Amino acid sequence: MSDISNKDTGNALGHAKEMSKEQGRRLWEIIKRYSQVDRLTVSSKGSVSVLKPPPKKRYSSVLLSILSIFPYLLLLTFGFSFYWDFDGITSSFFNYPLEFQGLLKIVSVSGLIGFLTNWVAITMLFKPAKRRPLLGHGLIPAQKDRIAFRLAQAVSEDLINPDIIKQKINESNIISKYRKSSTRYVKNIIDNPNFREELKQWVVTYLNEMIADPNIRAALAERILQQIEEAIQDKSFEKVALKAYSYVKGQEMQHVIEEALTQIPTSVESGLDKVDELLDQLPKKIDDHSEVIENTVTNLLYKLINQLDVHKLVEENLRSYDEQHISDIIQNATNEQLRYIQYLGAVLGLIGGFIIWEPLISLSALGIIFISVLALDHLLYRQFYS
Structure with a gap:
């Protein structure tokens, strides 16, 4: 009953798959043209701003x-101070003698030592990025792997983990919002009469190209006939009826099926008005099944999230960075605070210089200033923040 071999059938069906892929690409081009995907992509890129710290x-x-x-x-x-440093200048404070000579050198050296000490300490956190024979290795580059592990642990446990992501998805109701937005988007596309016309033309072209190929048509008929024979294998009456019909038509059953297949494009073309009805009903059907759609998307998203190993992902990415990159990340994030520390070292060194010069008076003055600042801060806090 078969006119072509299994090998020919396989080749023909393989060719049909390739044609279907090509037609699928054509359909996607139509959808892209009317959905303005390219324009949306460009707009999205143009609207993305570079992230900046507050x-x-x-x-x-x-x-x-x-x-x-x-x-x-x-x-x-x-x-x-090498040219003038209160040479020979003295005074008194409540009969307490004060010697000013050498004051500029004391306070300037103390301040510079405070600044340079902090600068060296901060520099040693990040430099040298690569181990050196004499200078050693910066603290952060030397502990790159440990830092990567600890950061990954902190991120995966406290910042981004499956439970937090699921919670944010539920709180934001984002699935429902996107489903509603997608429905409106689809409706805007299918309401376009030009899109409907091109879609119908695509359907007709697709069927015509498939059925017009004799090898594909024969392979489809062969496959249909095999399925019919398998379905009536244990039914004697249906077998007799099938043979009788073939005898009456005066040709093999496969040829009968092939003739029927050639009529499909014409039949479909005459009934393409039904496409408009289906497209009109599509948004409503999506809304009617909104709960099922949202639950399905949510479940798929949850499965994806559960397979996401945030700790491993973050740690592997950080480990892949070189020591300099790790140092730059941390230094850029803390640069302002580190500069404060450096400059405050100069201020504290300056204060230390006054203490070296006159311990009793300097400590008394610092105590008064410190208590005054605390009192003023307390008053301002109660006035503006309580």
């Missing part, structure tokens, strides 16, 4: 600018 508060920026002047002032003061 801007510094004004008082913070001003304070940092003031502190940054201190090292230069101390250096100038140290240089100036």
Whole structure:
């Protein structure tokens, strides 16, 4: 009953699959044209802004600018002290004798030592990025693997883990929002009359190309006939009826099926108006099954999230960075705070210089200033924040 071999059938069906892929690409081009996917992609790229850290508060920026002047002032003061340093100048405070000679050198050197000590300590956190024979290795580059593990652990346990992601998905109701947005998007596409016309034309073209190929048509008929024979294998009456029909038609049953297949494009073309009805009903059907759709998408998303090993992902990425990159990440994140520490070292060194010069008076003055600042801070807090 078969006119072609199994090998020919397989080749023909393989060719049919290739034709289907090509037609699928054509259909996607139609959808892209009417859905404006390319335009949306360009717009999306254009609207993406470069992520920047929050801007510094004004008082913070001003304070940092003031502190940054201190090292230069101390250096100038140290240089100036070689020419003049309160030589021979004395005074008294409540009958307490004060010797000012050498004061500039004491406070400038103390301040510079405080600044340079902090600068060296901070530099040693990040430099050298690569181990050196004499200079050693920066603390952070030397502990790269340990830092990668600890950061990955912190991220996976406290910041991004499956439970937190699921919680945020539920709280944001994002699946429902996207489903509604997608429904509106689909409706805008299918309401376009030009899209409907091209879709119908695509259907007709697809069927015509498939059925017009005699090898594909014969292979399809062969496959259909095999399925019919398998379905009536244990039914004697149906077998007799099938043979009788073939005898009456005066040709093999496969030829009868092939003739029927040639009529499919014409039949479909005459009934393409049904496509409009199906497209009109599509948004409503999506809304009617919204709960099922949302539950399905949510379950699939949960399965994906459960397979996501955040700890491993973060740790592997961090381990792949070289020591310099790890240092840059941490240094860029803490740069402002580190600069504060450096400049405050100069200020504290300056204060230490006054203590070296006159311990009793300097400590008394610092105590008064410290208590005054605490009292003022308490009053301002109660006035503006409580």
